Each structure stands twice: as C-alpha cells, then as structure tokens.
Amino acid sequence: xxxxxxxxxxxxxxxxxxxxxxxxxxxxxxxxxxxxxxxxxxxxxxxxxxxxxxxxxxxxxxxxxxxxxxxxxxxxxxxxxxxxxxxxxxxxxxxxxxxxxxxxxxxxxxxxxxxxxxxxxxxxxxxxxxxxxxxxxxxxxxxxxxxxxxxxxxxxxxxxxxxxxxxxxxxxxxxxxxxxxxxxxxxxxxxxxxxxxxxxxxxxxxxxxxxxxxxxxxxxxxxxxxxxxxxxxxxxxxxxxxxxxxxxxxxxxxxxxxxxxxxxxxxxxxxxxxxxxxxxxxxxxxxxxxxxxxxxxxxxxxxxxxxxxxxxxxxxxxxxxxxxxxxxxxxxxxxxxxxxxxxxxxxxxxxxxxxxxxxxxxxxxxxxxxxxxxxxxxxxxx
Numbered sequence: 001x002x003x004x005x006x007x008x009x010x011x012x013x014x015x016x017x018x019x020x021x022x023x024x025x026x027x028x029x030x031x032x033x034x035x036x037x038x039x040x041x042x043x044x045x046x047x048x049x050x051x052x053x054x055x056x057x058x059x060x061x062x063x064x065x066x067x068x069x070x071x072x073x074x075x076x077x078x079x080x081x082x083x084x085x086x087x088x089x090x091x092x093x094x095x096x097x098x099x100x101x102x103x104x105x106x107x108x109x110x111x112x113x114x115x116x117x118x119x120x121x122x123x124x125x126x127x128x129x130x131x132x133x134x135x136x137x138x139x140x141x142x143x144x145x146x147x148x149x150x151x152x153x154x155x156x157x158x159x160x161x162x163x164x165x166x167x168x169x170x171x172x173x174x175x176x177x178x179x180x181x182x183x184x185x186x187x188x189x190x191x192x193x194x195x196x197x198x199x200x201x202x203x204x205x206x207x208x209x210x211x212x213x214x215x216x217x218x219x220x221x222x223x224x225x226x227x228x229x230x231x232x233x234x235x236x237x238x239x240x241x242x243x244x245x246x247x248x249x250x251x252x253x254x255x256x257x258x259x260x261x262x263x264x265x266x267x268x269x270x271x272x273x274x275x276x277x278x279x280x281x282x283x284x285x286x287x288x289x290x291x292x293x294x295x296x297x298x299x300x301x302x303x304x305x306x307x308x309x310x311x312x313x314x315x316x317x318x319x320x321x322x323x324x325x326x327x328x329x330x331x332x333x334x335x336x337x338x339x340x341x342x343x344x345x346x347x348x349x350x351x352x353x354x355x356x357x358x359x360x361x362x363x364x365x366x367x368x369x370x371x372x373x374x375x376x377x378x379x380x381x382x
Contacts, residue, residue, distance in 0.1 A: 009121050016174050043101055075190050078182035088163040089184050101144060101151045102270045107257055118156050132254040133234045138242035139259035142298030145238040149195050158234060160193045167199040184225040187233050199237040200244040219246050226252045261298055267291040270299060272298055274306040280313060281320040292356040331365050346376055
C-alpha cells in the first residue's frame with residue numbers, strides 16, 4: 001500500500017470523515033486487487049468487520065482507470081455553444097502509451113520532487129503547506145513538453161483534461177468568459193490534470209498593441225479562473241514562445257521547466273533507446289558519431305530519422321545497421337531530399353562539417369568532386 005494512502009486514512013480518522021474513510025478503503029482495495037493481492041483484501045475486510053460506522057459492501061460505482069474514480073466525481077467535458085464540440089479531451093492514465101522519457105538530470109530531479117510532494121500532500125497540508133500543482137513547461141518544439149505532461153499523468157495517476165488552445169481560440173472569441181467558466185467549473189475540486197497546450201495562443205502579453213481587445217479580455221478571464229481554481233486540480237501549461245506570455249501569467253505557476261534541445265549525451269542515449277527497441281544488429285553503429293551529427297535536432301526529428309533508417313534496413317534487405325546508411329539518410333533529410341544543386345552552398349557545407357561529416361563523406365553522399373569541395377571551402381576561409 002502506498003504511504004500516502006495510510007496518511008489519508010489517518011487524516012480522515014482524525015477529522016471523523018466517514019465518507020472519506022470509506023473512499024480511501026475502497027481505493028486501497030482496488031490497488032491491492034490490481035496487484036493480485038487478494039489475501040490482503042480479505043485481511044483488510046476482516047479487520048474492518050467490527051467497525052460499526054463502516055459498510056464494507058459499499059454500493060458506490062467506480063469507473064475503470066489506472067486509478068479509481070467515483071462516478072459521482074466523473075469529469076464530463078463541457079461543450080462549445082456554437083460548435084457543439086467538447087472544449088477539451090479527457091484522457092485517463094490507462095489510455096496513455098508513451099515512450100520512455102529522456103530528460104536532463106536537473107529536470108528529472110524536479111519531476112521526482114513534484115511526485116514526492118503530490119504523494120505526500122496530506123502530510124504537507126498538516127503543516128499548512130501545499131504541494132506544487134502549477135507547472136509551466138517551455139522550450140523549442142519537439143523537446144518533450146507534451147510527452148512530459150502525459151508522463152506526469154501516468155506518474156501521478158491522474159487523468160488529463162487536454163486543451164489545445166490554438167484550436168480553441170476561434171470558438172473562444174466572442175464568448176470567452178462563458179467557455180472558460182465552463183472549463184474551469186467542470187474540473188473544480190476534481191483529481192485531474194488541466195493541461196493547456198500551445199499556452200501562448202491565449203496567455204499573450206496584454207500590452208501588445210497588435211492584439212485585439214477580445215484577446216486581452218481572454219487573458220484577464222484566464223487569470224481570474226486560475227486564481228479561483230482549487231489546488232486539487234493539477235495545472236500544466238506548455239509553450240514554445242515563453243517570451244510572448246503575459247508577465248502576470250508567470251506568477252500563477254509554482255515552477256517553470258525549460259525543456260531544451262537534447263545535448264550530445266542525451267542524443268546518444270535517445271538514439272540507443274530508439275534503435276535497441278527493434279532488436280536488430282547494431283554492432284556497426286557508432287552511437288557517439290551519430291550523437292554528434294544530430295546536433296541541433298529535437299527528439300521528434302531524431303525519432304523520424306531513426307524510423308527512416310530502420311525502414312531502409314528492413315526493406316533493403318540489409319545485414320546490419322551501419323553508420324554510413326544513417327549518415328546518408330540524415331543528409332537527405334537535412335537537404336529535404338533535394339541535394340541536386342547547381343551551386344555549392346558553402347555555408348551549408350560548413351554546417352555539415354561542424355556536425356562531423358568529413359570531406360570524403362560529403363563528396364560521396366552529395367556527388368560533389370572532393371577536390372572541388374575542398375577548394376571552395378579553402379577560398380571561403382581565405
């Protein structure tokens with residue numbers, strides 16, 4: 001049994017909260033059931049038989065998820081008045097399948113800290129302290145912000161109310177307050193992650209003279225609703241453009257995590273993880289070299305390159321994965337499959353050499369005479 005459940009039981013007992021006590025008992029039984037510990041369930045029921053106030057055969061219904069949620073507490077996404085579309089997508093933890101997440105040591109430590117606080121929030125509350133429940137994620141596209149939100153859903157065992165704000169903005173205009181009110185009211189006091197993706201689409205600076213007055217009112221409405229939202233709701237917001245956010249937004253979050261492009265160490269680890277999943281012969285792959293030539297690429301781009309390499313291996317009847325094929329496919333990807341250029345782009349050549357490509361490799365892969373390539377590069381340096 002998780003320690004936080006024991007703490008919750010003690011708190012419910014001291015508060016004489018019979019309803020909460022019963023709820024936690026059922027949650028514990030559900031956890032033990034999922035783990036196959038039927039004997040523990042029987043022992044718990046036996047220990048509780050003499051307790052007059054507790055009805056063991058609780059008739060409340062539960063919906064299946066990776067956690068246990070009462071039907072009475074079930075979240076129903078509200079709908080936009082004009083389109084009839086749900087204002088957010090509700091996703092439960094058991095519906096989420098994500099690859100292994102690769103984070104810097106600093107971000108990983110912060111996520112562990114968030115998890116520890118959340119699992120012991122009742123202990124913190126007994127000291128009049130609150131666990132962190134407002135996280136802002138920023139950084140370049142393709143660096144794992146959305147993946148991290150889903151990872152937290154699995155880690156904290158909470159469903160996600162997923163709002164992609166750039167697709168909602170057209171429907172929000174004209175009825176901003178009403179739609180926001182419906183969204184926040186539907187999750188109020190619920191155990192859920194409210195996830196704002198593309199946060200900058202709404203939370204823009206209010207001093208921007210180019211923005212419509214209605215968009216500025218959206219920011220005001222957002223701030224007001226965030227201020228009145230209970231800490232039971234875990235809020236995550238993600239943006240690729242943190243410089244566009246209104247300064248008042250930052251104060252609404254406990255922590256901000258910047259997910260940058262992966263460094264060489266993370267790229268090597270991620271490449272190894274992606275390729276090893278296919279259980280192919282990779283003994284000829286130079287992972288350190290591959291990590292070097294993929295500099296400046298995000299996780300999504302690296303994933304796409306690996307998929308192309310694996311398909312080339314499978315459909316080409318290759319005996320093993322090799323570095324040369326990887327470099328050739330990477331080069332085609334960087335050139336958008338159009339390397340037949342009439343003139344040599346020296347700036348581009350220098351960029352490729354900085355990635356670790358040799359003159360010989362560039363000559364063969366781009367079908368440029370090696371001597372011509374070297375002469376051009378020398379003249380540029382003179």
